[in-house]
Amino acid sequence: VALRESKVMRCATVSDLMEHPLPDMPILLHFDTDIIDRSEAPAMNYSAPNGPSSEEVQEAFRYLARMGDVRAVSMSTWNPALDPDGRTRDVCMKSLQALLENPV
16 A cells, blocks of 8 residues: 555566656666566576566666656665676676666
8 A cells, every 4th residue: 555655656567667757856766687587687596587688677777867867776686606707797787887877
């Protein structure tokens, strides 16, 4: 009930984000890295089968940077012990970078 009555916006898919008007207020964004499809980011304790591609996440982050008032970002992380080649780290950081390199 509290979540329903709050101003928290939930989207079923990452691309749905771009179909909703953004609030005219500061945005606090939390990035759960384990949503990225496990074929691209396998080093997760709780990976998402059939999750969005990293490009979809990056597109949504570029949209937020252009259209929203993002004031703070928190990010869950991958499991470095499962990422010996750094592939998951690179995918996650590139996604975050898409948000940070596109200021309004």
